[in-house]
Amino acid sequence: MRVMKWSMIALAVSAGTSQFAMASAQDDAKGFVEDSTFGINTRALYFSRDFRNEPANGYTIVNGKRKSRAEETGLGFNALYQSGFTQGTVGFGIDLIALGGVKLDSGKGRSGTGLFPTGSDGRSQDDYSKGGGAVKFRISDTVLKIGDQYTTAPVFASDDSRLLPELPQGISITSNEIKGLKLEGGHFTSSVAQSQTYHDSLGLTKTDFVGGVYSFTPEFTGSLYYAKTEDYFRKYYGNLNWTHALSDDQSFAIDFNIYDTKSDGAGLQRAEKDGTTKLDNRAFSLQGAYTIGAHTFTLAAQKVTGDGDYGYGVDGGGTIFLANSIARSDFNAEGEKSYQARYDINMATFGIPGLSFMTRYVTGSGANTGTTSNGKEWERDIEAKYVIQSGPAKDLSLRVRQATYRSSDGVYYGSPSLDELRLIAQYPLNIL
Structure with a gap:
């Protein structure tokens, strides 16, 4: 999930603290049906990657032939029904x-965008579906949920x-019992991958995590989390975020993120890559943003x-809440240091x-890729977005995202050069 993830932490705090009052959320319960919501989010996505100067051992399709392009278009439907709580x-x-x-739209020679399941012949499936449900219980301001559910924790994010x-x-389990504190x-x-339909398609056997935002x-605000993913790694995560209004139309924000990761058990995450070194690293980012009127400048x-x-x-x-995890690359290789300049x-x-x-x-530079100790890469992203404000198509969003990525050393999984384009139309329909 390559976005400015610090905003998710702020939203989580906001969502938690908004419930604090003399009465708990359960005291205000209106009923199973009365508090129900139902919505369908429709997303049309054109996704294109032009692999430029691809080496012979670079990006391939299933039958082993080189490809110079991955290009597909799809339509997705995400329906979510959430009942209220009984009194x-x-x-x-x-x-x-x-x-x-x-x-x-797709083709055997253009598949592999990650939009659809792909068969052994290299062709994308015409359609696919998945789903599930969860039961939930609430006492006061604490909610226990069992079953299929989206996650946004910085150590376990779908x-x-x-x-x-x-x-x-x-x-x-999520608790907002203490004012200003969200615990979860x-x-x-198990987890179903984006382009798959079966459980365990991510290879997960077990993840346990605990943490909170205060x-x-x-x-x-600050947050601290711990997670252990069986036979892969254990992680600690910390975040500090400070936002200060300088005037009515000016503000300044600082965001710091850090992960401490160490291999656990079989250490599969690293073994899958080169079969040798275990993980034992720290990844951190520091981000500052200055907003004046319509303009935001970020370093x-x-x-x-x-x-x-x-x-x-x-x-x-989505478990990478680091500043330089963006459209194509995460700039997260061993020993790598990277710098970003952004304008909104x-x-x-x-x-x-x-x-x-x-x-x-x-x-980015200084990446240890196994073939070089000073791997270099860079990426430039451009995005335009428009959300319709009123009328029958209110909340319909139209987005164009273009990314240019280059690396002389193949830092990002051996793909040294590509141009990427995404056209996204998204419409949230709230039925209940």
Whole structure:
């Protein structure tokens, strides 16, 4: 999940603290049906990757032939029903998830974008579906959920960067009993990958995590998490975020993230890559953003120290809350240091609400790739987004994302050069 993930932490704190009042959330329960919500998010996605100057042993399709391009278009549907909680000391409810994807355009020589399941012949499947449900219980401001559910914890986060999201299965508990503090924990035993339909498609056997986010002041928050993914690694994660309003139209924000990762058991994450070194590293990033009116200027620095890359994926494709995890690369190789410059503009200030633009550039060096100790890479991203503000198509968002990636050393899994384009149309329909 390659976005500015610090905003997710802020949203989590906001969601938790918004419930604090004299009465608990369960005291205010209106009922199983009365508090129900149902919505369908529809996403159309055109995804293209042009592999430039690809080496003979680079990106291949299943039958082993070289390909110069991956290009597909699909339509995805994400339906979510969330019941309310029954009244009483212990509230009961259910969540139901239904996901479906339809191939609109592809080809044997253009498959491999990660939008669809791919057969042994290298062709993408015409359509696919998955889903599930969870039961939930609430006492006061604490919720226990058992079953299929999306996750956003920085040590176990489901990815939603393709047509359909990952869907983990397990148990989670979230508590907002203490004002300003959100506590959560989870025990997950499988997860359905974005382009797959079967459990265990991420290779997960078990992840246990615990952590929380605390709001020291309205401007300053911190979080601390621990997770252990069986036969892969254990992780510690810490975050500090400070946002300060300088005036009515000016603000400054600082965000610091750090992961401490060490191989556990069989250490499969590293063994799958080169069969030798175990993971034992620290990955951290520091990001600062200055906003004045419609403009936001961001600078970030990121560094990986110790043995191995920052490893993630089996614990969720979104489990990388680092500043320089962006559209194509994560800049998370062993020993790598990277720097980012970013600019955002919100056109609402100029009379066009809903329209925004973003561009950023990240450069990395010092990556230990096994063939060089000074691997270099860079990426440039450009994005334009428009959200319709009113009328029958209100909340329909249209987005164009273009990424250019280059590396003379093949830092990003042996793919030295590519151009990527995504066209995304997304419409959330709230039925209940």
